[in-house]
Amino acid sequence: NAGVMQNPRHLVRRRGQEARLRCSPMKGHSHVYWYRQLPEEGLKFMVYLQKENIIDESGMPKERFSAEFPKEGPSILRIQQVVRGDSAAYFCASSPQKETQYFGPGTRLLVL
Amino acid sequence: EDQVTQSPEALRLQEGESSSLNCSYTVSGLRGLFWYRQDPGKGPEFLFTLYSAGEEKEKERLKATLTKKESFLHITAPKPEDSATYLCAVQATGANSKLTFGKGITLSVRP
Numbered sequence: 001n002a003g004v005m006q007n008p009r010h011l012v013r014r015r016g017q018e019a020r021l022r023c024s025p026m027k028g029h030s031h032v033y034w035y036r037q038l039p040e041e042g043l044k045f046m047v048y049l050q051k052e053n054i055i056d057e058s059g060m061p062k063e064r065f066s067a068e069f070p071k072e073g074p075s076i077l078r079i080q081q082v083v084r085g086d087s088a089a090y091f092c093a094s095s096p097q098k099e100t101q102y103f104g105p106g107t108r109l110l111v112l
Numbered sequence: 113e114d115q116v117t118q119s120p121e122a123l124r125l126q127e128g129e130s131s132s133l134n135c136s137y138t139v140s141g142l143r144g145l146f147w148y149r150q151d152p153g154k155g156p157e158f159l160f161t162l163y164s165a166g167e168e169k170e171k172e173r174l175k176a177t178l179t180k181k182e183s184f185l186h187i188t189a190p191k192p193e194d195s196a197t198y199l200c201a202v203q204a205t206g207a208n209s210k211l212t213f214g215k216g217i218t219l220s221v222r223p
Contacts, residue, residue: 004155006155031209033209033210033211035211035213040215041215042116042199042213042214042215042216043156043199043201043211043213044213045210045211045212048208048209048210055207055208056207056208056210058208058210059210091155091156093211095209099161100144100146100158100161101146101158101211102158103148103155103156103157103158104155105154105155106154106155
């Protein structure tokens with residue numbers, strides 16, 4: 001039973017470039033969540049999606065950030081025109097319903 | 113706004129020295145309280161879910177308990193492999209099922 005998969009595991013971008021982070025939920029899970037973890041900070045909620053729908057994006061910055069979970073394929077977190085402050089670990093979690101969330105290994109984004 | 117506070121920030125134990133980690137929370141209505149373990153460079157690993165005051169769950173050397181204001185993660189006779197950061201999170205009732213996390217407690221167990 002494969003767990004939540006995220007790729008890439010590490011991503012380096014220069015300021016102004018775009019970053020695309022991918023998340024494949026566990027088999028049978030239709031709910032996907034994205035969280036961000038800054039150094040010395042706790043995990044912060046960003047966005048909650050179900051297939052083809054954004055349910056709650058209250059934790060996501062209004063500009064440059066977007067997320068999708070298409071009918072086919074992984075969920076994508078997209079960051080346009082990255083800045084140094086976007087450097088963080090981004091975690092995806094999935095759940096079958098509004099239940100226990102299982103986390104992936106994360107994508108560590110470094111903006112130079 | 114939902115809030116989670118974990119204490120202490122860091123804890124160093126000798127192997128075999130039992131202790132407890134605290135998680136205090138405020139939430140409009142509690143759907144569940146979650147404990148996760150996170151090793152350096154990895155994602156959080158699920159440990160327990162508690163739903164109502166008085167509930168307890170156990171797994172090997174770990175036992176989680178819940179009251180209306182806080183949760184404790186008791187570690188009995190810890191081993192060096194229990195060294196990790198332990199995260200507490202709450203999920204409120206309602207349409208939104210996001211988790212609100214504390215900053216975590218870094219546990220170090222010396223052999």
